[in-house]
Amino acid sequence: MTPQTPAGEGDLFEGDPAMLPAQGRDHDVPPTFRAAPSDFERIPPQDRDAEQAVLGGMQLSRDAITEIVEILKGHEFYKPAHEMIYRAIVDLYGKGEPVDPITLGEELTKRGEITKIGGVLYLHTLVQSVPTAANASYYAVIVRKKWKLREAVQAGTEVASMGYAQDADPAEVIEASAARLLALQATFDTGKDPAGWDASMEELVEGWEDDQAAGENPGLPMPWEDLQAMLCTVPGHLVILAGRPGMGKSVALLDIMRHLAVVHGRPAAFVSLEMARRQIMNRLIAAEAEIPQQDIRKRSLAPDQWARYDKVRGRIAAAPLRLVVPPGGITVPQIGSALRRWQIDDRLPHALAIDYLQIIKPDGRGRGGNRTNEVDAIARGLKELALEFDIPVFVAAQLSRQTTGRESKVPQLSDLRESGEIEQAADAVILLHREDYYEPESERAGEIDMIAAKNREGNTGIVTAGFRGRFSKIEPMGQAY
Missing domain, CATH: 3.40.50.300 (P-loop containing nucleotide triphosphate hydrolases)
Structure with a gap:
């Protein structure tokens, strides 16, 4: 398979500095790619280098994949192309197949996504960008933290919009804002105090009573x-x-x-x-x-x-x-x-x-x-x-x-x-x-x-x-x- 060059107009590569080869990043980025002044727009929290290091490390080490899938689910990536690459890696790994730029390129080609991520050349660039695969899980934690911050910014924006509504009822705004923030917290946690550090006996008794009131539980149907x-x-x-x-x-x-x-x-x-x-x-x-x-x-x-x-x-x-x-x-x-x-x-x-x-x-x-x-x-x-x-x-x-x-x-x-x-x-x-x-x-x-x-x-x-x-x-x- 020959390396592919960046795709043309209309795909995820165009206009995206994260999709450029290493020599086209940072101070070499053309003016059209550079971030606009802070008073023009605000860039959502992200760490392009950490995202690249995660995906590069996953191509270098199956152990890295094992650790990273316990931290990331895929939606945490800021770049849509990075999420596509991640999901393709996980699918190959789940099938027990090797993961490297060649096999990954073939998988993305089958999915019709290879041009959207910048071609096979970008997969090789990801591998080259990794300092060491041993730190891949550390980079994954950074990616997850940035995702949490983006979610917090989005929630804050929604709360602010509620407050700016001219005919809004203050009590309703506060209640809706609290509900939105609690829902956000739930997406970050595995559940409300899953270990039970703060669960009172009253809560546990009520939960037990609710289970009993739900009716008989025969367990999973079995032939015997x-x-x-x-x-x-x-x-x-x-x-x-x-x-x-x-x-x-x-x-x-x-x-x-x-x-x-x-x-x-x-x-x-x-x-x-x-x-x-x-x-x-x-x-x-x-x-x-x-x-x-x-x-x-x-x-x-x-x-x-x-x-x-x-x-x-x-x-x-x-x-x-x-x-x-x-x-x-x-x-x-x-x-x-x-x-x-x-x-x-x-x-x-x-x-x-x-x-x-x-x-x-x-x-x-x-x-x-x-x-x-x-x-x-x-x-x-x-x-x-x-x-x-x-x-x-x-x-x-x-x-x-x-x-x-x-x-x-x-x-x-x-x-x-x-x-x-x-x-x-x-x-x-x-x-x-x-x-x-x-x-x-x-x-x-x-x-x-x-x-x-x-x-x-x-x-x-x-x-x-x-x-x-x-x-x-x-x-x-x-x-x-």
Whole structure:
């Protein structure tokens, strides 16, 4: 790809000194680009150099991207072209693709925005303008501060306009001004005193009473009513479904998301790190149409099976379910970036499932490269995602081989592989156990125990369901103890 020269009339580059190459800035800026006298107009608070350093640093370091996406959402940039570049970087990062002037230029070209930002040449200029990528998060804080000041100026202008209205009522002006400023403060904070430093017990009691008055809260709909009643899963929860390989973790996770999206029509997302999308679709259709997976895999459906498929096709196709298969794996920050994009577009799912925890890629935050520390960091990160985006997150996890060496094969919390933090971070841990996994001739063949070994919101216990492996489906049996 050859570097592009600044675009012509009508784009964001023209007349914008921030879009000029380095040699065309500051004292070299032609007179037509220079700021007008202060008595002619006031330039909104901004820091062009900090914005450029942020975008340059993000092209140089994936670690810088990880830090910056926690500080900036994109709208904080003063230059529209800078916001376009930022969003393209975040999208590439979220897909696990490399970020550099070449890949970024291709992405912006696909979007039809490359001329609006000044061409590929400007992307190279951004990289060259960075003193060091290590300070990128510091520059991001500066960009956010300038955005806050611009918002404050805008709010002040609106308040002043209210006061200058000749027929304005003073009391109404003061009330409206206060409301505008409080609304501004809310946009800067994560919420009103989210940590509860100043919350009185009276406020908390009233909040509790309001929740109770809102009516019964059955929690997130699940295919198994007994387990749903036991867990009462709500936004912010991290639920771990753990078992040995082949025990039914993926089946259970997909069942939960399928039930939520297909049966209840609520948005859900299933992220698989070990199956192709075709395999997931095979399982989904097998479960919904009750067609053996083997027949689907062989593409040898009988007429009656096609008829069963035709009955469910419409509701499967209309289901707000996303099946995500990240090429090359994914990290927790990348999952967060994808959720943030969905949130910006008002497409955040009501629940997220990830299959499975131990093969999520570490992002370097586990100290010393120790595997236990890496898994600890992944588990904590997933809980933070559930809280940040206010959705329940369901995650499959492997159990260690020590279960197979005991006389009793029933799993325990201590069997969670490679990390004690998984148990600590989770709001609920469900251990999956099938006797016929170890003894095919067991009298309990076809049954699966979902053992609620940890449950912050209620009782622990066991829910027994029917495991129909050939249909990739777990059916309720109405047994709980």
